[in-house]
Amino acid sequence: MRGLLTLTWLEIKIFVREPLGVIGTVGIPVLMFVVLGRMFRPVGDARRNAPDLVTTDLPVLAAILIALSAVLSLITIIAIYREGGILKRLRATPLRAHTILLAHVVVKLLFTALTLGAMLLAGRRFYPANIHAPVVSFSIALLFSTFCIISIGFLIASVVPTARFAQPVGTLLLYPMLGVSGLFIPIASLPPAAQALAHIVPLTYVVSLLRGIWRGDGWLTHIGDMAALALIFLVCTTVSARVFRWE
Amino acid sequence: MLSRSVVQVTGIRKTYGATIAVDDVSFDVREGEIFGLIGPNGAGKTTTMECVEGLRAPDRGEISVLGLNPVRDVYTLQNRIGVQLQEAQLQKRIKVREAVGLWASLYKRPVDGNRLLEQLGLTDKRDAWFMTLSGGQKQRLFIALALINDPELVFLDELTTGLDPQARRAIWELVRGIRARGKTVFLTTHLMEEAERLCDRVAIIDRGRIIDIGTPAELVRRHAPEQTVIVATPDGASAEQFQRIPGVETVIGSDGRFTIRGRGDDLVTRVIACVADNHIKVTDFRTERSSLEDVFLNVTGHSIRN
Numbered sequence: 133m134r135g136l137l138t139l140t141w142l143e144i145k146i147f148v149r150e151p152l153g154v155i156g157t158v159g160i161p162v163l164m165f166v167v168l169g170r171m172f173r174p175v176g177d178a179r180r181n182a183p184d185l186v187t188t189d190l191p192v193l194a195a196i197l198i199a200l201s202a203v204l205s206l207i208t209i210i211a212i213y214r215e216g217g218i219l220k221r222l223r224a225t226p227l228r229a230h231t232i233l234l235a236h237v238v239v240k241l242l243f244t245a246l247t248l249g250a251m252l253l254a255g256r257r258f259y260p261a262n263i264h265a266p267v268v269s270f271s272i273a274l275l276f277s278t279f280c281i282i283s284i285g286f287l288i289a290s291v292v293p294t295a296r297f298a299q300p301v302g303t304l305l306l307y308p309m310l311g312v313s314g315l316f317i318p319i320a321s322l323p324p325a326a327q328a329l330a331h332i333v334p335l336t337y338v339v340s341l342l343r344g345i346w347r348g349d350g351w352l353t354h355i356g357d358m359a360a361l362a363l364i365f366l367v368c369t370t371v372s373a374r375v376f377r378w379e
Numbered sequence: 380m381l382s383r384s385v386v387q388v389t390g391i392r393k394t395y396g397a398t399i400a401v402d403d404v405s406f407d408v409r410e411g412e413i414f415g416l417i418g419p420n421g422a423g424k425t426t427t428m429e430c431v432e433g434l435r436a437p438d439r440g441e442i443s444v445l446g447l448n449p450v451r452d453v454y455t456l457q458n459r460i461g462v463q464l465q466e467a468q469l470q471k472r473i474k475v476r477e478a479v480g481l482w483a484s485l486y487k488r489p490v491d492g493n494r495l496l497e498q499l500g501l502t503d504k505r506d507a508w509f510m511t512l513s514g515g516q517k518q519r520l521f522i523a524l525a526l527i528n529d530p531e532l533v534f535l536d537e538l539t540t541g542l543d544p545q546a547r548r549a550i551w552e553l554v555r556g557i558r559a560r561g562k563t564v565f566l567t568t569h570l571m572e573e574a575e576r577l578c579d580r581v582a583i584i585d586r587g588r589i590i591d592i593g594t595p596a597e598l599v600r601r602h603a604p605e606q607t608v609i610v611a612t613p614d615g616a617s618a619e620q621f622q623r624i625p626g627v628e629t630v631i632g633s634d635g636r637f638t639i640r641g642r643g644d645d646l647v648t649r650v651i652a653c654v655a656d657n658h659i660k661v662t663d664f665r666t667e668r669s670s671l672e673d674v675f676l677n678v679t680g681h682s683i684r685n
Binding site: 134 | 432454457464467468469471473480481484486508
């Protein structure tokens with residue numbers, strides 16, 4: 133336990149020491165959110181019935197981008213740590229394997245929360261005043277979603293051999309999921325094959341959960357989404373525990 | 380008097396797919412010694428060491444380390460051993476004192492990290508990022524991390540590879556210091572000079588098999604007993620006298636310089652006696668001892684440098 137706290141705190145400090153990484157993780161989703169929000173900003177009377185795009189989908193998109201960047205950055209870090217022998221060196225200490233990985237998950241969740249906070253603060257400056265999103269519930273929903281899809285990151289990190297491939301492979305696997313997740317096009321309007329795909333794509337459940345919570349749905353309405361995400365977590369964690377390589 | 384064994388390896392074998400990395404390897408490491416596993420790259424040194432450390436499980440054979448089974452009791456063992464891994468890295472932007480602090484937090488009874496850094500000459504690098512350290516400084520940090528739990532047994536895998544000669548000598552001094560504090564050191568190296576200067580006993584490993592084990596001097600006597608004496612003299616007739624010395628096998632002369640090769644511990648004494656008895660005028664006199672390098676060449680049939 134003490135090892136987990138020490139390592140987590142260290143990894144936070146190490147992460148902050150790389151300015152580009154911090155800008156990429158925290159800055160870019162917030163910047164995108166602000167820029168897109170301004171572009172589609174409803175003016176005058178339109179404010180009263182602002183389109184879904186701005187009131188719901190944009191915050192959900194930004195939130196998902198935050199989660200995905202956490203997953204990608206985890207994949208990259210694990211790949212770099214493995215390639216450099218850092219994972220192996222840590223494992224040759226009394227640190228348990230899962231402690232090392234958990235420390236990274238905790239760091240990613242902390243930065244996810246931080247980015248979300250920055251996004252909400254930035255949003256308050258220009259967002260339609262009549263929107264009262266359940267900020268606390270939405271944050272919890274995002275952290276839960278991030279925690280679950282980070283397991284996909286472990287799975288990708290388990291099979292991608294080098295750090296150089298980790299980032300592109302992760303990007304290629306994760307971002308296309310957005311297309312069928314129901315965020316841009318309602319799932320019902322997708323071709324049948326894409327609809328079937330949508331049901332196995334983890335991001336579909338993330339979109340449904342985040343969108344619902346943002347609109348003010350109760351948790352019980354989305355128990356199915358959460359169960360699906362928990363299942364994805366269990367499956368990915370179990371598989372990666374078997375195939376994960378430390379060196 | 381033989382001290383007790385802290386490591387006992389009996390008949391281990393380890394394969395990766397179709398490649399046999401280590402085959403029927405057996406040896407002991409005794410308490411308080413510096414034991415070296417020596418051989419070229421790819422000979423199976425690291426695999427063997429990592430099996431002993433509990434990082435890998437051998438396919439076959441027995442290993443006992445401080446009376447423990449390194450695979451089954453790996454977490455107990457990790458508290459009693461110190462490990463430096465080949466080509467290991469730390470997080471690029473971790474500070475030296477943070478790494479030492481992290482390692483100290485993982486063990487029950489850590490030693491004083493600041494004192495350790497002082498002993499290893501890293502005090503003024505305490506706040507430096509790992510990525511800014513030189514090769515020698517990184518290795519000294521890894522030695523510090525290996526010593527943080529005051530281990531009984533320290534593993535050093537290719538500790539000085541890639542270091543310049545000066546840094547290498549400094550590290551050797553540190554390793555002797557570890558032994559002086561009563562600890563046992565088990566190291567691997569492909570540098571024969573390092574093994575010769577540092578190790579009390581060495582095991583030569585080649586292509587996954589142990590060829591021979593002994594002190595460097597024993598191995599030289601056993602496998603490379605030839606001695607060489609080089610005498611420079613203007614006296615051309617002396618070649619005949621050198622030839623008559625008992626134990627001398629060849630005398631090769633050119634430009635007033637004779638290279639006398641032979642066997643026997645007292646070959647040098649005999650050459651000196653011959654020079655004195657025959658009043659040979661000598662302008663230069665040099666002896667060349669065989670080294671572990673020659674031993675390696677003789678027992679494996681190939682040079683360690685490939």
